[in-house]
Amino acid sequence: MITQNPIIGRAKKKLAGVYARTLYGMNIIQSCPKPSTAPMSPARLACQRAFKFVSGMSNQLPQQLLNYLYYAAPQGRSRRNVLFSQLMKAVVLNGEFVTFDPNLITEIGSNPAALTAPVVVTSSGTSIMLTVADLETTQSAVLTQLNFIMALSYELGVVYDLAPLATLADGVVTINPIPSTWVGHQLYLYPLFDVNVGTVNNPVYAFGRFDSTQGY
Numbered sequence: 001m002i003t004q005n006p007i008i009g010r011a012k013k014k015l016a017g018v019y020a021r022t023l024y025g026m027n028i029i030q031s032c033p034k035p036s037t038a039p040m041s042p043a044r045l046a047c048q049r050a051f052k053f054v055s056g057m058s059n060q061l062p063q064q065l066l067n068y069l070y071y072a073a074p075q076g077r078s079r080r081n082v083l084f085s086q087l088m089k090a091v092v093l094n095g096e097f098v099t100f101d102p103n104l105i106t107e108i109g110s111n112p113a114a115l116t117a118p119v120v121v122t123s124s125g126t127s128i129m130l131t132v133a134d135l136e137t138t139q140s141a142v143l144t145q146l147n148f149i150m151a152l153s154y155e156l157g158v159v160y161d162l163a164p165l166a167t168l169a170d171g172v173v174t175i176n177p178i179p180s181t182w183v184g185h186q187l188y189l190y191p192l193f194d195v196n197v198g199t200v201n202n203p204v205y206a207f208g209r210f211d212s213t214q215g216y
Contacts, residue, residue: 042096050091050098057159058084070110071197071206100154102188106212112195114141114208119189126177145194148207152188
């Protein structure tokens with residue numbers, strides 16, 4: 001076992017049957033997994049595939065966006081890990097079969113809620129138009145500030161920010177152009193308008209949270 005500093009340094013390396021590492025600023029010791037040559041069951045293989053697939057999706061958003069989506073740093077886990085957990089709710093395991101139902105996702109982000117229902121579209125062209133008045137937004141949403149539009153497609157395996165391709169004018173959001181490979185595929189869009197995570201006198205704006213329970 002090695003530490004950079006014997007009191008507060010980062011721990012690493014193995015010692016006998018345990019492994020020391022630093023996780024979110026805490027030095028921890030955990031047991032090393034025992035090697036196994038037994039073949040995995042179909043259910044375990046399905047779970048592994050789902051884990052790898054959703055992990056790949058959650059890794060597509062850059063860290064800068066995650067910092068705004070989860071303004072306050074989560075305790076004991078990373079922002080990306082929280083996003084992964086929220087997306088994993090869409091995974092449905094049935095024996096060796098895996099399906100994905102985005103309607104099971106109840107939350108994305110951790111700031112005050114700005115949206116209570118996604119927009120589900122199947123575009124026939126490379127342009128998408130959204131009317132702000134038709135979106136299910138909350139009172140916390142600043143409807144003049146839209147800096148993050150999360151596009152989610154399990155069919156395509158993508159989690160993508162469409163805000164750089166969007167304009168907001170006269171209450172209409174125009175997204176153009178979306179990738180041509182997305183045409184004809186179902187997309188779940190989350191227009192997460194900004195919310196104030198500061199105070200009235202000292203506002204700090206970050207991306208709002210999607211929370212479907214806010215509509216109940």
